[in-house]
Amino acid sequence: MSEPIVKIRDVHKSFGRNHVLRGVSLDVAAGEVCCVIGPSGSGKSTLLRCINHLEKVNGGRIWVEGQMVGYADHGDHLRELPDREVHRRRARIGMVFQRFNLFPHKTALENLVEAPIGVLREPRAEAEARARALLERVGLADKVDAYPRHLSGGQQQRVAIARALAMRPQVMLFDEPTSALDPELVGEVLAAMKDLAMEGMTMVVVTHEIEFAREVGDRVVFMDQGVIVEEGTPDQVLGDPQHARTQHFLARVG
Amino acid sequence: MTVRNGSRTVALDGPGGEFGDGAAGRVPDVVPVRPLRRPGRWVATVVVAVLAAAGIYSVATNERFEWDVAWEYFRSEQLIDGALMTLRLTVFAMAIGIALGIVVAVMRQSGVWLVERVADFYVWFFRGTPVLVQIFFWYNIASLYPDLNLGIPGMDPWLSVDANEAITPLMAAMLALGLNEGAYMSEIVRAGLLSVDEGQMEAAQSLGMSRLRALRRVVLPQAMRVIIPPTGNETIGMLKATALVSVVAVADLLYSTQVIIAMTFQTIPLLIAASAWYIVMTTVLSIGQGWLERHFSRGALAHPPDPFWVRWRTTMTRFHAPRPVQRTAATEPDQVEGGPR
Ligand SMILES: Nc1ncnc2c1ncn2[C@@H]1O[C@H](COP(=O)(O)OP(=O)(O)OP(=O)(O)O)[C@@H](O)[C@H]1O
Ligand SMILES: [Mg+2]
Numbered sequence: 001m002s003e004p005i006v007k008i009r010d011v012h013k014s015f016g017r018n019h020v021l022r023g024v025s026l027d028v029a030a031g032e033v034c035c036v037i038g039p040s041g042s043g044k045s046t047l048l049r050c051i052n053h054l055e056k057v058n059g060g061r062i063w064v065e066g067q068m069v070g071y072a073d074h075g076d077h078l079r080e081l082p083d084r085e086v087h088r089r090r091a092r093i094g095m096v097f098q099r100f101n102l103f104p105h106k107t108a109l110e111n112l113v114e115a116p117i118g119v120l121r122e123p124r125a126e127a128e129a130r131a132r133a134l135l136e137r138v139g140l141a142d143k144v145d146a147y148p149r150h151l152s153g154g155q156q157q158r159v160a161i162a163r164a165l166a167m168r169p170q171v172m173l174f175d176e177p178t179s180a181l182d183p184e185l186v187g188e189v190l191a192a193m194k195d196l197a198m199e200g201m202t203m204v205v206v207t208h209e210i211e212f213a214r215e216v217g218d219r220v221v222f223m224d225q226g227v228i229v230e231e232g233t234p235d236q237v238l239g240d241p242q243h244a245r246t247q248h249f250l251a252r253v254g
Numbered sequence: 255m256t257v258r259n260g261s262r263t264v265a266l267d268g269p270g271g272e273f274g275d276g277a278a279g280r281v282p283d284v285v286p287v288r289p290l291r292r293p294g295r296w297v298a299t300v301v302v303a304v305l306a307a308a309g310i311y312s313v314a315t316n317e318r319f320e321w322d323v324a325w326e327y328f329r330s331e332q333l334i335d336g337a338l339m340t341l342r343l344t345v346f347a348m349a350i351g352i353a354l355g356i357v358v359a360v361m362r363q364s365g366v367w368l369v370e371r372v373a374d375f376y377v378w379f380f381r382g383t384p385v386l387v388q389i390f391f392w393y394n395i396a397s398l399y400p401d402l403n404l405g406i407p408g409m410d411p412w413l414s415v416d417a418n419e420a421i422t423p424l425m426a427a428m429l430a431l432g433l434n435e436g437a438y439m440s441e442i443v444r445a446g447l448l449s450v451d452e453g454q455m456e457a458a459q460s461l462g463m464s465r466l467r468a469l470r471r472v473v474l475p476q477a478m479r480v481i482i483p484p485t486g487n488e489t490i491g492m493l494k495a496t497a498l499v500s501v502v503a504v505a506d507l508l509y510s511t512q513v514i515i516a517m518t519f520q521t522i523p524l525l526i527a528a529s530a531w532y533i534v535m536t537t538v539l540s541i542g543q544g545w546l547e548r549h550f551s552r553g554a555l556a557h558p559p560d561p562f563w564v565r566w567r568t569t570m571t572r573f574h575a576p577r578p579v580q581r582t583a584a585t586e587p588d589q590v591e592g593g594p595r
Pocket of ligand 1: 015018020038039040041042043044045046047
């Protein structure tokens with residue numbers, strides 16, 4: 001098997017005395033959709049935020065595309081990377097948030113071109129052309145000039161997905177992208193994500209949408225209290241869970 | 255509730271429902287609306303109009319105001335120069351204050367212990383002493399440091415200037431006002447930065463932006479909405495506070511006025527002329543503030559506030575004929591009273 005895009009080894013993370021991640025290891029292969037499920041507070045968001053170094057790990061290592069996140073390996077010791085390098089690597093990892101976090105003072109198009117122009121130094125015309133194409137791809141060609149607050153939650157989240165894609169990421173992280181949506185809007189966002197999966201994007205999706213995990217996920221990971229309790233194909237983990245905690249959780253949400 | 259109206263039936267949801275924008279998306283059939291009579295308003299109008307007329311009459315006919323003299327002084331070169339100096343002081347002091355305010359606000363959230371304490375100290379010190387004292391202090395700085403040197407302590411300075419020459423009264427005034435203002439502005443900027451959702455910084459960083467770029471492109475523009483109104487107040491306060499610099503003989507508006515009063519003893523008309531200039535300048539600043547507020551409310555409000563002249567016109571017309579609510583049924587319920595009957 002080729003080198004995984006995301007490689008996580010024995011990662012620990014604490015907030016003060018709260019030991020949130022207690023030795024997590026995970027591989028995500030190129031083109032794979034890895035769904036992470038688990039009860040609230042189990043550390044799912046924290047794990048995602050460690051992958052793009054929004055949080056610093058206290059122990060263990062994470063590699064994305066073979067490059068260690070946040071550190072350079074000097075054999076016997078690690079050295080923290082300079083900020084510029086951290087930003088450069090982070091730019092290749094897309095992230096979609098539960099609460100969209102679109103820039104409210106910018107139109108949909110401006111949201112999409114801000115980082116490509118400012119960070120990647122793309123020419124404006126090129127960035128805008130690509131942004132239009134991306135908005136069309138998520139079904140929002142007519143919302144190019146709309147401000148976020150004039151969009152529904154589902155539309156905002158699709159703009160947020162397009163905004164992340166505008167950076168041409170190698171992997172996309174989703175943190176409960178549909179949890180803040182009204183039920184009737186969940187479908188359109190999941191559909192956009194499914195399209196993305198079909199096109200071969202590598203995705204790590206924290207979600208409570210068991211159906212989505214079953215249908216789109218190549219792999220399902222169940223986390224509880226900072227550890228991965230069980231992982232496998234959707235059929236294995238969702239259809240025939242081995243651990244009592246997994247069974248208990250699925251009985252509650254399913 | 256349903257109302258028969260000719261051959262058509264109009265469904266009503268209670269007050270406001272029939273005109274509230276997008277209430278269930280129905281366009282109402284035309285129903286005649288008879289406005290509620292409000293005799294109290296008419297009485298109030300008449301009383302206030304009479305009092306106002308009496309006031310204007312008394313001011314206009316009292317010879318001792320010497321309006322013609324005031325007008326002459328208003329147009330005089332000394333007062334215009336004084337007003338320009340006041341404006342210049344205000345602009346420079348506010349520029350120093352805003353720049354310092356942003357730097358200090360960012361310093362206070364830098365996460366570096368010493369940097370944060372230094373910023374705290376700055377705010378504590380400059381807010382804690384009267385600005386008048388600070389003006390005198392800078393004015394007299396030469397007695398503390400007769401020479402201002404640039405270089406490494408203990409070695410020959412690269413550059414040395416006489417403090418008495420470098421720190422002119424104008425310079426002292428600007429430094430004092432600007433440094434003092436920076437302390438207040440930093441608190442205003444800090445409140446603005448705190449008002450922006452943390453998710454904005456995270457989203458920006460997840461796109462590969464540095465903290466500084468995210469601050470400049472994403473957080474600050476949103477903070478502006480919270481920062482501008484109090485900054486407008488500060489600017490207008492500053493315009494008037496510049497009058498303090500007359501104590502160190504900077505020829506601002508008040509100082510110029512006092513000079514003429516000392517020669518002519520025409521106190522009242524001169525004070526009127528000076529006040530008129532202050533009012534003209536504060537009015538212009540308020541208009542600028544309104545424009546800035548609109549500019550930075552982009553995307554933040556469903557309907558940006560109308561500029562003041564539109565608001566003013568609307569207020570005038572609404573008094574006579576309550577117009578059907580167009581878009582703010584929830585916030586202006588008094589406009590939707592008087593349904594069909
Ligand atoms: N910045 C932080 N500072 C302190 N504690 C934090 C921070 N972020 C997360 N935590 C704590 O870490 C634990 C795990 O949080 P995390 O957000 O990763 O859980 P989660 O699995 O995503 O839960 P949810 O389903 O509710 O989103 C929680 O106890 C939370 O209080
Ligand atoms: Mg979470």
